[in-house]
Amino acid sequence: MTKPICQRILLKLSGEALMSEAGGSIDSDILNRLAAEIRELSDFGVQVGLVIGGGNILRGADKASQGLDRVTSDQMGMLATVINALAMQDALEHQGLQARVMSALKINQVCEDYIRRRAVRHLEKGRVVIFAAGTGNPFFTTDSAASLRAIEINAGLMIKATKVKGVYSDDPAKNKEAVFYPHLTYDEALDQRLNVMDTTALVLCRDNDIPMRIMNIFEQGAVMRLMKGEEIGSLIERGNKK
Ligand SMILES: Nc1ncnc2c1ncn2[C@@H]1O[C@H](COP(=O)(O)OP(=O)(O)OP(=O)(O)O)[C@@H](O)[C@H]1O
Numbered sequence: 001m002t003k004p005i006c007q008r009i010l011l012k013l014s015g016e017a018l019m020s021e022a023g024g025s026i027d028s029d030i031l032n033r034l035a036a037e038i039r040e041l042s043d044f045g046v047q048v049g050l051v052i053g054g055g056n057i058l059r060g061a062d063k064a065s066q067g068l069d070r071v072t073s074d075q076m077g078m079l080a081t082v083i084n085a086l087a088m089q090d091a092l093e094h095q096g097l098q099a100r101v102m103s104a105l106k107i108n109q110v111c112e113d114y115i116r117r118r119a120v121r122h123l124e125k126g127r128v129v130i131f132a133a134g135t136g137n138p139f140f141t142t143d144s145a146a147s148l149r150a151i152e153i154n155a156g157l158m159i160k161a162t163k164v165k166g167v168y169s170d171d172p173a174k175n176k177e178a179v180f181y182p183h184l185t186y187d188e189a190l191d192q193r194l195n196v197m198d199t200t201a202l203v204l205c206r207d208n209d210i211p212m213r214i215m216n217i218f219e220q221g222a223v224m225r226l227m228k229g230e231e232i233g234s235l236i237e238r239g240n241k242k
């Protein structure tokens, strides 16, 4: 295939997957490998919006369960995503790409504020936009932020690149008998409480009719193959199951 399956994507990368085996929060080899893959996508003509989670540094709910105020914990979590976004911006620039971090929280001495029309303009110019600080609101996750930004930038596809191959009948990290689902509808994912993605994120994409791919972040070159038309991971979409 000489043309990508869609022109603009929102790629959500797991924060936790950036961790090194030794426990460091950001492994530069992993970061550089992902940046190189994004460069290939950009060279192929795909406009890339990125959201990176913060699970390698801090999750608000974990800190709150240890007694910290929930809103403060979530704000710390959102700032963690800014750290990951800045690291990725640097890695992308080393690949020769232009990249812009746009934050939902105002820290404009560090990166741009998120302004939708500017984000779209950056994408049209071939710059990779890294949407940081989630939605800017506590009690949300970066999955929901990714769905929201995918809708706002009119992405043709949302991709969640995570630590598992796709959607299973149960968490494959805990249940070895879990069955892999190559295709399912948003309503099936919601009804079965499949937990690979939070409910808000699924509902946002369902109601705005954006298809979603869940796939393994560690499978090198897989996003490119997907953009060339290969069936990779699990597809969640509205309407009838394929
Ligand atoms: N039914 C399921 N199918 C597939 N994965 C599942 C399912 N239920 C739970 N999971 C778990 O969900 C995880 C992905 O979601 P999670 O929110 O933990 O990660 P992430 O959003 O990719 O990471 P981060 O929060 O660090 O950005 C998988 O690693 C998997 O273990």
Ligand SMILES: O=c1ccn([C@@H]2O[C@H](COP(=O)(O)O)[C@@H](O)[C@H]2O)c(=O)[nH]1
Residues within 6 Å of the ligand: 015, 052, 053, 054, 055, 058, 059, 060, 061, 073, 074, 075, 076, 077, 078, 079, 080, 081, 133, 134, 135, 136, 137, 138, 139, 140, 141, 142, 143, 145
């Ligand atoms: O809109 C948002 C997005 C995220 N948070 C907080 O950040 C952390 C890290 O994000 P993950 O999606 O868990 O990787 C999250 O646990 C929240 O505490 C937020 O408050 N609002």
